[in-house]
Amino acid sequence: MRNIADLQEIALRVRRNIIKMVTEAxxxxxxxxxxATEIAVSxxxxxxxxxxxxxxxxxxxxxxxxxxxxxxxxxxxxxxKGFLAESELLTFRKINxxxxxxxxxxxxxxxxxxxxxxGQGLAAAVGMALSYKIHNQDFRVYSVxxxxxxxxxMIWEAAxxxxxxxxxxxxxxxxxxGLQIDGDITKVMNPLPLDEKFKAFGWHVLYVDGHDLNQxxxxxxxxxxxxxxxxxxxxxxxxxxxxxVMENQAGWHGVAPTLEQAEAALKELV
Amino acid sequence: xxxxxxxxxxxxxxxxxxxxxxxIVVLDADLSKSxxxxxxxxxxxxxxxNVGIAECDMMGIAAGLATCGNIVxxxxxxxxxxxxxxxxxxxxxxYTHLNVKICATHAGITLxxxxxxxxxxxxxSLMRGIPGMTVIQPVDDVETTQVIHAIxxxxxxxxxxxxxxxxxxxxxxxxxWQVGKGVVLREGKDITVFATGVLVQQALVAYDxxxxxxxxxxxxxxxxxxxxxxxxxxxxxxxxxVIISAEEHSKYGGLSxxxxxxxxxxxPTLMEVVALNDTFGESGTPQLLLEKYGxxxxxxxxxxxxxx
Ligand SMILES: Cc1ncc(C[n+]2csc(CCOP(=O)(O)OP(=O)(O)O)c2C)c(N)n1
Ligand SMILES: [Mg+2]
Numbered sequence: 001m002r003n004i005a006d007l008q009e010i011a012l013r014v015r016r017n018i019i020k021m022v023t024e025a026x027x028x029x030x031x032x033x034x035x036a037t038e039i040a041v042s043x044x045x046x047x048x049x050x051x052x053x054x055x056x057x058x059x060x061x062x063x064x065x066x067x068x069x070x071x072x073x074x075x076x077x078x079x080x081k082g083f084l085a086e087s088e089l090l091t092f093r094k095i096n097x098x099x100x101x102x103x104x105x106x107x108x109x110x111x112x113x114x115x116x117x118x119g120q121g122l123a124a125a126v127g128m129a130l131s132y133k134i135h136n137q138d139f140r141v142y143s144v145x146x147x148x149x150x151x152x153x154m155i156w157e158a159a160x161x162x163x164x165x166x167x168x169x170x171x172x173x174x175x176x177x178g179l180q181i182d183g184d185i186t187k188v189m190n191p192l193p194l195d196e197k198f199k200a201f202g203w204h205v206l207y208v209d210g211h212d213l214n215q216x217x218x219x220x221x222x223x224x225x226x227x228x229x230x231x232x233x234x235x236x237x238x239x240x241x242x243x244x245v246m247e248n249q250a251g252w253h254g255v256a257p258t259l260e261q262a263e264a265a266l267k268e269l270v
Numbered sequence: 271x272x273x274x275x276x277x278x279x280x281x282x283x284x285x286x287x288x289x290x291x292x293x294i295v296v297l298d299a300d301l302s303k304s305x306x307x308x309x310x311x312x313x314x315x316x317x318x319x320n321v322g323i324a325e326c327d328m329m330g331i332a333a334g335l336a337t338c339g340n341i342v343x344x345x346x347x348x349x350x351x352x353x354x355x356x357x358x359x360x361x362x363x364x365y366t367h368l369n370v371k372i373c374a375t376h377a378g379i380t381l382x383x384x385x386x387x388x389x390x391x392x393x394x395s396l397m398r399g400i401p402g403m404t405v406i407q408p409v410d411d412v413e414t415t416q417v418i419h420a421i422x423x424x425x426x427x428x429x430x431x432x433x434x435x436x437x438x439x440x441x442x443x444x445x446x447w448q449v450g451k452g453v454v455l456r457e458g459k460d461i462t463v464f465a466t467g468v469l470v471q472q473a474l475v476a477y478d479x480x481x482x483x484x485x486x487x488x489x490x491x492x493x494x495x496x497x498x499x500x501x502x503x504x505x506x507x508x509x510x511x512v513i514i515s516a517e518e519h520s521k522y523g524g525l526s527x528x529x530x531x532x533x534x535x536x537x538p539t540l541m542e543v544v545a546l547n548d549t550f551g552e553s554g555t556p557q558l559l560l561e562k563y564g565x566x567x568x569x570x571x572x573x574x575x576x577x578x
Contacts, residue, residue, distance in 0.1 A: 027383040068387065093383040095554030095562060101385035116387030117354065118323050148300060151322035181300050182308075182320055188300060189322025 002046065007213050010080050011041045015242050016269050017076040017089055023262040025093035028101070031252045033073035035177040035210065035237035036144050040065075040077045042216040043142055043173075055083060055109045061139050062112040062128050066121025066155075067146035067175065068102040069254065074111065075099050083110040119152025121145070122172065126162045129170035129230075140169045140224075148180025150191045156201065162230040163202030170230040171223045172203075175210065177239035179250045198232040210235030243268050272411075273436040277375040279411035280432050281306025283418035284343060284373075288314040291422060295335050297321060297344040299328045304434075305345040305375045329355040332370045333362035341422050342370045348377035348390035348431060356396055363427050364400035371421050372397075375432040377407075378518035379551035379559045380468060382434065386550040395523025397429040398496045404449065405496040407431040409470045410439045413493060416447035424449065431467065435556045438471050440491075452499035454506075458486035461574050462510040464503065466492045466525045468560070469516035469544065475567035476574065485578055498528045500536065507537040512577045514542045518565050521545035542573035 014037055022028035040063075044050065048061040065074050075092060078084045084099075091097035098107035102116025112128075115121040125143040132139045145155060162170050174194055182188050191197075195205045204226045208215040216235070223231040239253070240246030243265040257265060288294045288310045296318045302308040311318035321328045325346050332342040345351070351374035352359065363370045379389045397405045406421075406428060408414040414432065421428045440455070452464070456477045465473040473489045480487055488506060492498065507513055513533065515526040526543040533539045546563055560566050 025383065093385070093553045095552065095558045097553060099553075100387075101383050101553040102387040104386075114387065116385065117349065148323050151300075151324045153324060153326055180323065181304075182298075182302050185322075188320050189324065191322070 002217060004213050007041055007045055010045060011037050012269060014041060014073065014076040014080060016266060017079065017086070018072040019257065019262050019265045019269065021072045021076065021089050021092040022256045023259065024090045026256045027093055028072050028256060029069040029254045030072070030257070031179070031239040031246060031249070032067060032146065032175070032177070033070045034241045034243070034246065035239045036070055036073055036175045037241065038211045038213055038216060039144055039173050039175065039235055040073050042213050042220070044077050044081055046217055047220045048142060050081070050110065052082060059132065059137050059139055062141050064113045064121045064125040064128070064141070064143040065103060065115055066125070066143050067118065067149050068115030068121065071101065071103045074103055075108070078108060078110045081110060084108065118146065118149040119154035122155055123158040125170060126158050126167065129162065129167040130165055132169055133165065133167065140171065142171050142173065144173050144175055147174060147176045147178065147185050147191060147194065150174065150194060151189050159198060159201040159203065166228050167230045168227050171220070172230065172232040174232055174234050175237050176234055177237045179239045179248070179253065181250065181253050183250045195234050202229055204229050204231040206231060206233045208233055208235050210237035211241055272439040274411035274439060275434060275436045276408050276411065276414045276432040277306050277434060279414035280373055280375070280418055281309035283415045285309035285313050287419055287422055288317060291341070293339060293341050294422065295319070295340045295342050297328050297332055297342060299323060299325045299346045299350065301346055307343070307345045325350040325355040326358050329358040330362055333366060333368050336368035336370050343373055344370060345373045345375065347381070347388060348374035348393045349388050352393040352396050352429070353390060360400050364403055367402050367426050369425055371428045371430060373418070373430045373432060376434045377431045378433065378467065379546070379563060380433055380435050380518060380556035382556045382559065383553050385553035389551040391520045391546050391551065392523065393431065394495055394519050394525065395527070398523065398528065402426060403496065404428045404494070406494050407467045408493055409467065409491050410437055410441055412439055412441035412443065412445050413447055420447060420449065433468060437468055440471060440474065447493070450494045450497050450499055452502040453491040453493070454488065455491055456487070456489040458488040460509060460511045461514065461577060462488040462490065462506045463514045463516055463570060464490045464492050464525065464529055465516040466495060467518050469518055469565060472565070472567045473516055473570055476570040479567065479571055480574060485574065487574055492525060495525055495528055498532060500532050503529055503532045504537045507533055507539040510539060512540045512542060514544065514570060514573045516544040516570055519545055521547060542576065544569045544573060
């Protein structure tokens with residue numbers, strides 16, 4: 001049974017924690033964390049089978065945050081899952097912390113792949129999905145890819161391989177927030193149309209509003225029925241979603257809020 | 271003391287240069303505000319291209335532009351410019367000996383909070399290994415400015431290693447940079463420190479501390495790691511009982527290796543190495559990282575004291 005209200009509550013706590021982490025660290029990526037918040041929350045709390053009992057298993061449902069700079073999101077979600085203490089979140093990006101600027105799979109339970117160098121995560125996800133095929137394991141692999149990240153050639157090499165190996169156990173959620181560091185993706189280096197590209201590479205493509213939890217969950221369910229090819233959900237999102245001054249602002253890609261800005265943001269996130 | 275990040279000086283110098291020389295083309299890969307090539311874009315948008323998050327493509331495009339007579343400055347973080355795009359740099363820029371200046375910023379662990387995935391600690395090694403690649407790490411803004419202008423007149427591929435955070439200006443405004451020539455900053459007795467990048471400032475601190483204790487060391491800024499100043503290294507080795515190398519890079523393949531290669535062949539001398547000891551970095555502030563990973567004046571002083 002879907003409990004959308006619960007998921008919304010979790011998403012809110014996640015956003016609040018992201019603000020606190022990045023403010024305390026004085027660095028980190030809020031914009032791209034907020035655009036993918038509903039995506040990550042719906043995956044971890046409804047779609048994926050991952051919990052305290054299986055989190056250390058080598059084979060289980062896995063999540064690869066290919067756009068690894070959204071690490072605050074991943075850590076905040078893992079905290080909600082109970083894999084991380086809330087107090088540890090405030091060590092993010094500080095020396096001697098397990099919570100690295102970009103996620104490290106050897107330091108935190110539930111981080112399934114170390115990422116941060118854009119373009120590489122999807123290929124690792126392909127490797128995981130391939131492993132489950134080879135060994136007849138009924139697990140699924142999920143990866144969130146940035147729209148700017150899709151400019152990396154490696155994304156398309158991985159996309160080709162996923163279709164070639166008929167990896168219907170692989171689901172990509174493309175966080176189409178329209179922005180990268182230097183601005184509008186279509187002005188910097190237009191990667192659109194992404195849906196037609198994935199289709200041409202042999203993928204099944206679905207479309208959602210990436211902040212609509214029902215649409216996301218519906219799409220995950222549809223993806224499970226698609227056989228013989230991988231699925232990509234094009235999620236239309238808003239970078240910085242939830243804090244008005246940050247929404248759709250490329251300038252908020254990787255800048256920490258000041259204490260006052262954080263306070264104002266937390267007032268909005270209620 | 272004045273302070274400026276070398277990437278900052280790079281941006282200013284490039285903006286200056288691009289309007290003076292119409293053969294200059296600048297490439298970036300979605301980091302123009304961090305690498306500071308944005309300054310050049312502001313004054314000359316028609317010869318600044320942001321290729322998107324596609325470093326391999328950027329290096330290939332740089333090669334193609336250079337074949338047509340352009341002088342290409344291509345920038346990203348050192349991790350991606352030399353790591354991600356390594357083989358394109360090696361084959362399309364190195365093997366072809368094309369006129370591409372790879373000016374990579376955020377080198378080393380002082381990149382800071384982004385962490386190990388973004389901290390290039392092998393880039394000197396990678397670039398040094400490419401035949402015909404000149405490898406430079408300017409120490410401050412004064413030197414950076416000169417390097418950026420000078421290499422536009424020097425044919426062939428260059429790797430220029432630049433930093434993220436502000437460092438002390440140590441060179442006087444009338445300083446004259448010369449490719450391949452180490453700069454003796456302090457002349458002491460029988461212990462010599464060859465440093466590059468942020469370790470030069472640390473070596474100068476070590477000099478002051480040791481001098482107060484009555485020990486005078488020689489401190490050299492090695493801005494050109496390849497071709498390295500063999501003549502100077504041999505000359506100073508002859509009067510030194512120990513040579514100390516200091517760099518913000520892995521102990522494998524960077525400055526320490528370059529010096530050891532010269533010493534082993536021409537003037538065998540004991541060496542102490544201040545460098546990253548076969549370890550990745552991590553997230554943290556530049557200063558705390560330098561301390562944790564042993565890349566400060568303290569380690570240089572300790573190395574000196576082993577030999578007095
Ligand atoms: C290979 C590589 N090149 C450059 C970067 C620096 N970088 C970090 S985030 C980013 C922009 C990402 O844009 P997008 O994928 O759209 O992410 P989002 O908008 O979701 O934050 C860049 C260029 C990197 N991390 N990896
Ligand atoms: Mg984006």
